[in-house]
Amino acid sequence: MTPPSALATDRLWSVVTAHRIAVADLLDGLSAEQWEQPSLCTGWTVRDVAAHLTLQQLGLRDALGTMRHWRGTMDRTIAHAARSRAAAWSTGQIAGNIRATADVHKPTLGVTALETLTDILVHSQDIALPLGLRLDLPTDAAAASATRTLTMRWPVPPASVRIVRRFGLTATDVDWSAGIGPQVSGPMSALLLILCGRTVVLPQLSGDGVADLATALA
Template structure:
C-alpha cells in the first residue's frame, strides 16, 4: 500500500468506528475491551490522542507511571473521564482527513492503532467491524519488524512459526504453519488472544499454548 492508500484506510476505519461508537449505549461504553483492564470507553478515549505534537508528548511524560504501557493507560483513563461520550466520538471523527500522527512514530503505527483498537472495541461487544486484509497485512508486517517504538511483547511469541494469511498474499517467519484470516493474524501478533480460535495449521496448538500464558 502506498501512502495515500494507508491514509485512506485509516480514514475509512475511523469513520466506521465512529458510526459504531455513536450507536452504543451507556452499558456498552463501560464494558471491558480486548485490552486488559481497559474499558471500551478507555480505548475510544485513547484514539482521540493520535495527533500529539512534541510538546503534548513531553507533557504526557509528567504523568509517567513507570512504563510506557502504564502511562498510556493512565492518560487514556484521564481522557475518558474528562470527555463526554459525544465529545470522544466527535474528536475521533475530527481526525478523518488529517495526515498528522503522534510525534515520534509513523503513519504505520497510526494504521496499527486504528485497526487493532477498533477490534478491541467491537469484538467483546459481539459487533462486526471488518478490517481490509491488505491493510492488516501492512500493519502485521510493521508490528513484527519494528524496532522503534519498542516492539510489542506479543510479537516475540510469533518467532519460530510460519504465519500465513488465507485471504490475502502474506506470510512471515519460518517454522510450523499457523494460518488464518489476515485480521486474526494481526490481532494475535498484537496480543489479542480472542483471535486464536480463528487460526489453524501444524503450529496453531503450540502458538496458542505459548501466547495463552501471557496477558494481552
C-alpha cells in the same frame, strides 16, 4: 516473508480516515452499558480504548504534557493519559473527536504512519469484538500493519510479537506469509490481532502450530 508491496501513503491514510469514521459511527450506536464493557485490552474498558484513539496526533507540546504524568513505563503513561481523557470527556465528545480528526494525516511524535494505521485497526477490534459487533479490516492494510509489527524495533513491539515470530504465518485471504516454524494460517485480520496478543481470534486459525501458539501466548 512474502508480504504484498508496501502500502502507498495515500492508500494508508485513506484507510485510516475511513476506519476512524467507521469507529465513530460504531461508538455513536453504543449504549451507556456497552461503553463501560471490558475491551480486548486487559484492564481497559471500551471507553478507555475509544479515548486512546483521540490521542493519535500528539505533537511536541502534547507529548511533553503527557510526560509530566510519567508512570514509570511508556505503556503505563499512555494508559494513564487515555483513562484521564475517558474520565474527563463525555462519550459524545470522544466519538465526535475521532470523527472530527478522521482526516488529520499526522502521526504522533516519535512514531510512523504505520503505527497510526495499526493503532486504529487493532483498537477498533478491541472495541467491536467483545461487544459482538463486526468492523472488517481491509486485507492490504492489515498485511502492511502485520509486516511492520513483525519487523519493527522501535517502538518496542508487544511481547506477543516475540512469541509469534517463532511460527510460520500464512494468510488465507491475501498473498502474505512470514516466518518459519510450525504453521499457523488464518484471515489476515486474525494474524494481525494474534501478533498483538489478542487470543480471542485463535479459533479462526488453523495449522500444526496453533496449539503451541495458544500455549505460548497463555
